[in-house]
Amino acid sequence: MTAWKYALAALAMVATQPLVAQMEPVPARAADEGEGPFGKLLIRGATVIEGSGAPPAGPIDIMVEGNRIAALYPGGAPAAEAQDVQRVIDAKGMYILPGFVDVHGHNGDASKAPQPSYGYKLWLAHGVTTVRGVSFYFGPDTPDLSDARRSAANTITAPRLIPYAVFGDKWSRGAPDTPTEAREWVRWAKAQGYWGVKFFNGYSPAVFAAAFDEAEKQQMGTVAHLAQTGVAEVNARKAVELGLDDVTHFYGHFESLLKDAALPYYPEDYNYFDEQSRFAWVARLAPQAVEPGSETWDDYVDLLIESGVTLSPTFNIYAASRDVMRARGFDWHARYTLPSLMDFYAPSATNHGSYYKDWTSEDEVEWRNFYAKWFALTKDFHDRGGRVTAGSDPGYIYQTWGFAYIGELEMLREAGLSPLAVIRAATLDGARALYEPLGEEPPMGRIAVGQLADLVIVPENPLANLKVLYGTGHTRLNRETGVIEQVGGVRWTIKDGIVYDAPQLLADVARMVAEQEAAR
Template sequence: MPKRPPQAADFEVDATGMYVMPGIVDDHVHIGGPPKNPDAEYVYKLWMAHGVTTVRGVPLTSHAMSVSERDRSARNEIVAPRMFNYQTAGSGWDQGPVDRPEQARAWVQWAVKNGVDGIKLFATRPDIAKELITTGRAFGLGTMAHLGQTGVAQLNAIQAARMGLQTVTHFYGHFEALMRDYVVQPWPADMNYDDEQWRFGQVARLWDKIHPPGSPEWTAYLQEHLKLGTVFNPTMTAYAAGRDVMALRSRDWHARYSLPSLIDFYTPSLLNHGAYFHDWATEDEVAWRNFFQVWFRLLNDYKRMGGRVTVGSDAGFIYNTYGFGTIHEMELLQEAGFHPLEIIQAATMNPALSLHEPKARPLEFGVVRQGLLADLLIVGENPLANLKVLYGTGATRLNTKTGQVEQVGGVRYTIKDGIVYDARKLLADVAAMVERQKQERAKAPRR
């Protein structure tokens, strides 16, 4: 062997012929919990098995548990990615809901002292949003907003960005800011936001109600975001079932890696978030397919101008299983027009920058560079040629010599903080958890 490092090592990886890239940073996650996935270990191992070495929890879970899990991961006491703790205003403290700007300010000051890394906004009242963003920024907290439909008429993506919001997650707020003939989305008269088939079915109808791609208004919108430094974190995978529910419901990995309890949670229901396919029609899917085309263009145009786009999965809902969803988001960026190298940038360096900048800290991970933390993934096949090789289930390929169909790829090793994890072993642990739950269910049949 040529050049070896001088010091003795705990573990030696022979990566001859393999491909190395920075560990993936998933910019939008939650860890679920009972009843859908009782153990966080299931989620952590799925992430790590897909090379995800850092996650932004928005929120990961409750504030107290997010802090303790983040710290345990930082000490490498658990097999889990590095975590960033984003929380909604008022979470964690005992001084009531944040319903006026002074409260918002007080909560931010409390949050800074109590282990919050950033603020997640929803349909937040504009005066409160402004206080959260301004005070948060002043104290080094990151900001991300899901500009929920119940508040978007008062605060859309460009208005929030003008307040200093860092990251717009999902698509909420973009399309509403670009509407052509309306200032409020023209909902049907019997629109019921709490009925999720209405909620998710109607958002897609915005696709042809906006200033069209390439129009002066469209370009000016993106240019203003670019100037303000807004980050777009689309989480397209979380909406992919809307355009083809059958495809997402029958993913190759569900049988082996999606817990039965998680599949239950995905199954149409009036109660579970994201289980909105009550009576999902071809027309709904067509609306979503049209919507995706416009959304793709928005993201790709923003990227082409130099805007920052980041990979986030928002998994644990809507047939979007942890780890697999992160890789699927990368595939969707390719569909949007990104080159695979740009996708890897969106999955590594871009979110890493977004996590470091509010803290005014130099980059510690997200690129392969001497002096940075050793957060890497190693895969036996070239992800630039086919992103599917990053899926735990790998990519399907016909071996033309043997005539056999093979599964190739799958992350081989995930390295976090210099600690090497065998990704296949992590997946085997996950498969065993799924199998165990299936057996428990077989023993105690449910009605």
């Protein structure tokens, strides 16, 4: 039974998992990758979007000392304060935000991107300075923890890495099958240095309850992908009642809102292991659920609010389901998506998420309707005070690292969050979701004195147009010259007081892509 449950849990995430040993080690940070930290770094003249939801304000000069924000000077720093700085960034006319937090990251599949720095640099190039790995790598003897330590020491070019382990993974004893084993595994994971636990479904309510309780005692976070294989026993409502901190994706929500039955309907030829069948029928859950605004709907949203659970929807990762051709032709694929990654994205009987073997217009319409109800649930939850965060789950379904994160911000906006609320989800709320299990306020997530110097500097206003955050920028016509221009893109990402040139990071990635193309 244990092996079967673990197999179902693993298949919820991957259909075929290559050997982690094939992954290349992350190289040490080169001398020309990032400058600093500095004794004093002065950022001049930016408009500040500080992360809490407060409106923009500027111009403001920001003084950074080492890896912390030391002072904010509305209107400009006094001349005496600017005399002994080691580096000045002229950000006049630009916008500065807290570093972005991606709460759903992976980076351990050699068949897609064998060098982890490919993903790490793409995240940094898009302003992502913190990533929660759920997990970064799968299996025992993997470098989740060593990558996290090296990033904390800034000896590799990478965002701050927050390692979570999949429940039952990493150790040699197999999936926990009793409450006692669940507690033992959680304590073991804590002792190794993991910050939290990622759950898939397939365990009994008693095992979940024990694991959630032990994780809280150990000050570890919990996040769950409540796959179809286990929602008959533990849907999102049940998981939240048992003590889950964070529901990711859509799994478990609509099974908690069924209007005519205790279990969802699946056709007689449904096969969960056939991903075309699995994902086509995800969208068919929406008509089986109650309507927004109904008593059952409102009671469920109230439960989520009262529990204090976080929602990290990762809208972007399934977005291709409503328009495959668009996703296959994203602007960035040609220059920044590895050929091996494009191969993985293509329709496949084995690669997880590559399920478009015969994807029809009917499937896409069903998914568009599904998103409408999923958006409504997220918006209602947010409007009643619930915490929504931004996660990208990159490396699947045409969603390439970094670019996928900005896509998630656009989809949070599409769901109805205001631009300021989107930035808060990407910064302060993401940071709080990571540090709340520790009983701490996060050291990053907003622009304030004493906070870590994790910052994003952008030439254009992202509140007016989130597309200016994409590494490929935004295409617009200059009405005065008649010239089509590419504007935007992050100019600098600052992590721990180290200034990274975002265009240089993108050039490094483009070189990796070109080298792989040439080798082929």
